[in-house]
Structure formats: C-alpha cells, structure tokens
Amino acid sequence: MKLTKLLPAAAALTALPAMGFAQEAGVDAASDTIFIFNSLLFLIGGFLVFWMAAGFAMLEAGLVRTKNVAMQLTKNVALFSLAAIFYYLIGYNLMYPLGTWSVDGVLSGVWGVGVLEAVGVARDGADDYGYAATASDFFFQLMFCATTASIVSGTLAERIKLWPFLAFTVVLTAVIYPLQASWKWGGGFLDAAGFLDFAGSTVVHSVGGWAALAGLLVLGPRIGKYKDGRVNPIPGSNLTLATLGTFILWLGWFGFNGASQLAMGTVGDVADVSRIFANTNTAAAGGAIAAMIMTQLLYKKVDLTMVLNGALAGLVSITAEPLTPTLGAATIIGAIGGILVVITVPLLDKLKLDDVVGAIPVHLVCGIWGTIAVVFTNGDASLGTQLYSIVVVGIFTFVVSLVVWFILKALVGIRVSEEDEINGLDKAELGMEAYPEFSKG
Numbered sequence: 080m081k082l083t084k085l086l087p088a089a090a091a092l093t094a095l096p097a098m099g100f101a102q103e104a105g106v107d108a109a110s111d112t113i114f115i116f117n118s119l120l121f122l123i124g125g126f127l128v129f130w131m132a133a134g135f136a137m138l139e140a141g142l143v144r145t146k147n148v149a150m151q152l153t154k155n156v157a158l159f160s161l162a163a164i165f166y167y168l169i170g171y172n173l174m175y176p177l178g179t180w181s182v183d184g185v186l187s188g189v190w191g192v193g194v195l196e197a198v199g200v201a202r203d204g205a206d207d208y209g210y211a212a213t214a215s216d217f218f219f220q221l222m223f224c225a226t227t228a229s230i231v232s233g234t235l236a237e238r239i240k241l242w243p244f245l246a247f248t249v250v251l252t253a254v255i256y257p258l259q260a261s262w263k264w265g266g267g268f269l270d271a272a273g274f275l276d277f278a279g280s281t282v283v284h285s286v287g288g289w290a291a292l293a294g295l296l297v298l299g300p301r302i303g304k305y306k307d308g309r310v311n312p313i314p315g316s317n318l319t320l321a322t323l324g325t326f327i328l329w330l331g332w333f334g335f336n337g338a339s340q341l342a343m344g345t346v347g348d349v350a351d352v353s354r355i356f357a358n359t360n361t362a363a364a365g366g367a368i369a370a371m372i373m374t375q376l377l378y379k380k381v382d383l384t385m386v387l388n389g390a391l392a393g394l395v396s397i398t399a400e401p402l403t404p405t406l407g408a409a410t411i412i413g414a415i416g417g418i419l420v421v422i423t424v425p426l427l428d429k430l431k432l433d434d435v436v437g438a439i440p441v442h443l444v445c446g447i448w449g450t451i452a453v454v455f456t457n458g459d460a461s462l463g464t465q466l467y468s469i470v471v472v473g474i475f476t477f478v479v480s481l482v483v484w485f486i487l488k489a490l491v492g493i494r495v496s497e498e499d500e501i502n503g504l505d506k507a508e509l510g511m512e513a514y515p516e517f518s519k520g
Contacts, residue, residue, distance in 0.1 A: 112344065113342075113344030113345075114209070114210070114211060114212070114344075116343040116344045117210060117211035117215075117341070117342055117343055117344050118211040118212040118215040119215075119343065120211075120337075120338050120340070120341075120342070120343035120352070121211055121212070121215035121216055121218065121219040121338060121341075122215050122218065122219070123334065123338065124219055124222075124334035124335070124337060124338020124339070125215070125218040125219040125221075125222050125334065125338070126334070127330065127331045127333060127334025127335070127338070128219070128222035128223065128226065128331050128334045128335050128338075129222050129225075129331075130327060130330065130331045130334075131222075131226060131229070131327065131328050131331030131332070131335065132155060132159045132225060132226075132229060133324075133327050134324045134325070134326075134327030134328035134329075134330075134331055135155055135226075135229040135230075135232065135233070135324065135328065136151070136152055136155035136156075136324070137320045137321070137323050137324030137327060138233070138320075138321050138324030138325060138328065138387070138436060139151040139155065139232060139233045139236060139324070139435075139436055140152055140316070140317065140320050140321075140324070140513070141315050141316065141317040141318055141319065141320030141321030141322070141323075141324060142233070142236075142315035142316075142321050142384065142435060142436045143236050143237055143315060143316060143435060143436075144237065144313065144314075144315070144316050144503070145316040145503075145512075145513065145514050145517060146502070146503025146504070146505055146506070146512070147236060147237045147503055147504045147505060148316060148317075148505065148512075148513035148514065149505040149509055149511055149512060149513040150236075150237075150241065150504040150505055150508055150509060151232070151233075151236055152513065153241065153509060154232050154241065154244060154245075155229065155232060157241075157245055157248075158225070158228045158229060158232060158244075158245065158248045158252075159225045159228075159229070161228075161245060161248050161249055161252065162221065162224050162225035162228050162248065162252040163221060163225065165249050165252050165253035166193075166220075166221045166224045166225075166252055166253070166257070167192055167193045167217075167221075168192050168193075168253065169192075169253040169254065169257070170224060170252055170253050170254070170256065170257035171192075171193040171217055171220065171221070171257070172192070172193060173253075173254070173257040173258055173261060174220065174256075174257035174258070174260045174261045174264065174265050175220075175261065175264075175265050193217050194213075195213050195214045195217065196212060196213050196214060219338060222335075223260075223279060223282075223283050223335075224252050224256050224257065224260075225252070226283055226287070226335075227251065227252070227256045227283050227284075227286050227287040227290075228248045228251055228252055228256075228287070229287070230284065230287025230288060230290075230291060230438050230442045231244075231247070231248070231251065231287055231290050231291045231294060231438075232244070233291075233434075233435055233436030233437075233438045234291035234292075234294065234295055234434045234435060234436065234438045234439060235291065235294050235295060235298055235435075236435040236436065237301050237435055237500070237504065238298065238299075238301050238302075238494055238495060238500050238504075239294075239298055239493055239494060239495070240491075240492065240493055240494065240495055240508065241504075241508050241509075242491070243487045243488075243491055243492070243493040244493070246487060246491075247290075247294070247480075247483055247484065247487060250483050251290055251480070255286070255290065255475075255476060255479055255480065256283075256286055258475075259282065259286060259472050259475055259476060260282050260283075262471075262472070263276055263281075263282050263468070264282065269468045269471065269472075272464050272467070272468070273459070273460075273461055273464045274464055274465065274467075274468040275399070275400065275453050275457060275459065275460045275464075275465070276399050276450060276453075276468070277336070277339055277398065277399055277400050277401060277402060277453075278335055278336045278339035278398045278399070278401065279335075279339075279398055279399075280395060280396070280398040280399035280445075280446045280447075280449035280450045281399065281446055281447070281450045281468060281469055281472050282472070283398075283446075284395045284398065284441075284442040284443070284445070284446035284449075285442065285443050285446030285447055285450070285469070285472065285473065285476075286472060286476045287438070287442050287443075288438065288439050288441075288442040288443025288444070288446055289443060289472075289473055289476040289477040289480060290476055290477075290480040291434070291438055291439055291442075291443070292432075292439055292443060292477065293476075293477050293480035293481040293484055294480065294484050294493075295432055295433070295434060295439070296432075296481070297481070297484040297485060297488055297493065298484075298493060298494055299433075299494070300431055300432070300433030301313065301433050301435075301500070302497060302500055302501065304431075304433045305428075305431045305433070310425075310428045313435075315384070316514075318383055318384070321383075321384065321387055322383070322387060325387040325390055325391060328391060328394070329360075329363050329390060329391075329394065332359055332363070332394045332398075333356050333359060333360075335398070336355050336356075336358075336359045336397070336398055336401040337352050337355045337356050337359070338352075339355075339401075340352045340355060340402070351402055354402060355401045355402050357406060357409075358397055358401045358402070358404055358406065358409035359394065359397055359398075359401050359409075361406050361409050361410045361413065362393040362394060362396060362397035362401075362409045362410065362412055362413030362416070363390045363391075363393040363394045363397075363413060364390070364393070364410065364413065365393050365409070365410035365411065365412070365413030365414035365416075365417065366389040366390050366391070366392045366393020366394070366396065366413040366414060366416045366417035366420075367386050367387075367389045367390035367393065367417060368389075368414065368417070369389060369393075369413075369414035369415070369416075369417030369418050369421075370382075370385045370386050370388065370389025370390075370392070370417040370418070370420060370421050371385075371386050371389065373385070373389075373417070373418055373421040373422075374386070374421060377421065384437070385420065385421055385424070388420045388424075388436075388437045388440065388441050389416070389417030389420055389421070390417075391441045392413070392416035392417050392419060392420040392440070392441050392445040393412075393413025393414065393416045393417055393445075394413070395416060395441055395442055395445040395446055395449055396412050396413050396415065396416030396445045396448055396449035396452060397409055397412055397413055397416075397449060398446075398449055399446075399449040399450045399452065399453050400449075400452065400453040400456055400457050400460075403456040403457045404455075404456040405456075408455070408456055412449070412452045412455075412456075415448060415452075416445040416448060416449065419440065419444050419445055419448055420437065420440045420441055420444070420445065423439070423440035423444050424437055424440050427439060427440065447469055447473075450465050450468070450469055451465055451466070451469075453465060495507060495508065
C-alpha cells in the first residue's frame with residue numbers, strides 16, 4: 080500500500096480518540112447544563128417562596144388589630160428564623176433519609192444535620208455532580224417548611240404568648256412537618272402507595288391547617304368574639320397591608336408551584352414550568368372572583384377580606400396538581416376553593432372557632448379539596464389513595480400537635496392574661512407598638 084493511501088487512514092485512526100473525547104466532553108457539558116438549570120430553578124423558586132414570608136407577615140399585620148401588629152411581625156420573623164435553624168439541625172435529614180430507613184417508609188435512621196457540597200465542588204473523573212446542588216435543594220425545601228409554620232401564626236393571633244408559640248414552631252419545623260413530608264416526598268409509604276401531591280396541598284397547607292386547628296381548640300376564642308349567642312366581627316387594622324400581603328403570596332406561589340417541577344434542564348421541563356405558572360395564576364383569579372360573587376349574593380356587598388382569602392384559596396387548591404389541568408379546569412378548581420372559603424368562615428364562627436385570618440378555611444379545607452381535585456385532571460391519581468393519605472397526614476398532624484399544645488399549656492401556659500389581651504400583645508409581650516402615634520394613652 081502506498082503512503083498516500085495510508086495517510087487518510089492514519090488520520091482517521093488518530094481522530095478516533097479525539098472524537099471520543101469530544102463526545103465525552105459533550106456529555107459532560109450536557110450534564111453540567113442540566114445541573115446548572117435545575118439548581119437555578121431551586122434557587123429562584125426558593126427566594127420566591129421566601130418572599131411569601133413577607134406576604135404572610137403583611138397579611139396578618141393587616142388582619143389583626145392595631146394593638147397586636149408588632150407581635151404578629153415579631154412572630155413571623157422569629158418563626159422563619161427558627162425554621163431555618165431547626166430544619167438544618169433535624170428536619171432536612173428526617174425528611175430525606177438518604178436511603179437509610181430504620182423503619183421502612185415510616186421513620187428515618189439518619190438524624191444528622193444537613194450538609195452541603197464542598198466549596199468549589201469539581202467533577203470527579205467520569206462522575207457527574209448529581210441532579211442539582213444540594214444547597215439549592217436544601218434552600219428550596221426549607222422555604223416550604225417555614226411556610227407551614229406561617230400558617231399557624233395567623234390563626235392563633237391576638238391572644239397567644241410569644242414563647243410557647245415559638246416552642247411549638249420548633250417542634251413543627253423540626254419533627255412534625257419533615258416526618259410526614261418524608262412519607263410522600265422522601266420516598267415513604269404514601270409515595271409508594273401512589274399518593275399525588277405535586278407541591279403540597281396536603282403536605283404543606285393542610286398540615287399547617289391541622290396544627291392551627293389543634294392550637295385553636297386548646298387556646299379558645301378572643302375575648303368578645305362570641306357573646307350572648309352572637310358573633311361580633313373584629314375588623315383588622317389595615318386592609319391595605321392585607322391586600323399587599325395577598326399579592327406578595329400570589330407572586331411567591333409561582334416559585335412554590337413552578338419550582339416543584341424540580342427540573343429545568345430540558346425543553347419539556349421548561350414548558351411544564353410555564354404551564355404550572357399559568358395554571359397557578361388562573362386558579363387564584365378563579366378563587367378571588369368566586370369569593371367576590373358569593374359575598375355579593377349572600378351579604379349584598381362584596382367583602383374584601385373574603386376576596387383576598389378567595390385568591391389564596393384558589394392557590395392552595397391548585398397546589399396539589401398545577402401541571403395537568405387545562406386553564407379552564409384550573410380556574411374551576413380555584414373557584415371552588417373560593418366558594419369553600421366563603422362557606423367555611425361562618426361555619427367556624429357557628430362552632431366558636433376564632434380563626435383570626437381565615438387560615439383554616441384557606442389552608443386546611445382547600446388543601447383537602449385541592450388534594451381530592453387531583454383525580455379530575457391526573458389519570459394516575461386514585462381517589463381512595465388521595466383520601467387515605469389526607470386522613471393519615473391529618474390524624475398524625477392533629478394528634479401530635481394537640482399533644483404538644485396541651486403540654487405547653489400545662490407547663491407554661493399558652494394564653495396571655497385577660498388584661499394583657501385587652502391592652503394588646505404589643506405592649507404586654509413586647510413593650511412596643513407598631514403605631515405608637517395612634518395610641519390613646
């Protein structure tokens with residue numbers, strides 16, 4: 080064979096390793112891109128859900144009386160901070176057992192603190208980094224944990240002591256929420272049974288509602304709320320703040336639901352995230368309009384607080400399955416949530432359950448409805464499994480919360496004195512007021 084004929088063959092043979100390296104580099108680049116975009120989704124979703132903490136604070140500050148505003152703001156800052164610490168210390172590894180179950184599907188054998196990647200993590204040989212940055216996942220999941228605690232705060236406002244409430248927050252964020260969340264999102268027995276809860280209508284919202292209901296039963300209503308067989312409305316201090324809080328929560332929900340897709344590394348993932356955003360938005364709109372129409376029909380006037388809670392009810396309702404519905408179905412799911420809120424608020428008053436901000440109708444009732452509604456748009460959902468999971472999570476959360484509240488009541492007391500409640504928790508518990516210029520003293 081002549082040299083001129085060997086040269087092309089030699090060149091081809093020489094190129095083979097380079098082609099292999101190029102192919103390997105291409106695979107690595109693709110893996111890197113997926114890792115980067117998944118992590119970015121968690122981080123963006125996480126800081127949007129963090130912004131919901133501001134939404135809860137503003138909503139509650141607007142719906143309590145002036146004399147209790149500073150207390151509600153203090154509770155919201157403190158509960159978020161405690162959630163951040165105790166989810167790191169206990170909750171994260173309890174929720175995600177990393178494959179080491181001591182009781183399969185029920186209890187984690189891992190009790191260590193959360194651990195992040197090393198600084199400046201680099202690829203190790205042929206291994207890739209993994210699905211996403213551990214820190215991004217921890218950050219995102221922490222925000223859901225803190226949201227659960229925020230739900231409890233508003234229900235028990237204006238008469239609960241600060242430190243017992245914060246003690247309950249520690250138990251809720253370190254143990255109650257992470258343990259039941261592991262049953263679904265940590266690969267536990269509810270997940271194995273086929274339970275579907277995309278972003279947490281049950282795992283987050285109903286859990287907060289059950290914990291709040293348990294506390295409400297132990298705490299009792301505010302002074303003067305129910306007297307001589309009548310319900311005495313106690314208006315909030317600032318509906319402007321309450322409205323701002325609702326819009327902040329609405330905005331944060333795009334991260335809450337959208338980032339629960341848990342992936343943004345493909346065209347299909349991005350399309351699905353976009354669909355989730357659209358469905359989340361229209362469900363909120365459906366809930367607000369339904370509540371507006373319902374209050375006009377029932378009370379001959381539109382009730383702004385009901386409209387605000389109607390929007391939130393629509394958001395909670397769509398959270399269990401924001402991907403599969405059409406825009407029309409999502410609107411209907413949200414609208415039914417808005418109707419349920421308008422019906423449930425007076426029902427609670429008949430039962431003398433004084434929920435200051437309407438968190439139980441919004442988060443518990445609509446959390447249950449949203450979990451059931453999954454069966455109407457997702458063919459993989461089973462009504463029996465959805466109901467079974469609702470009951471399991473509800474019984475666990477309510478019973479454990481009730482026990483914790485009773486223990487706190489017996490040990491330190493959870494309710495302020497009658498005098499302190501009348502004077503307001505800002506002065507009694509904090510020694511400061513949110514609006515000192517308006518003080519009558």
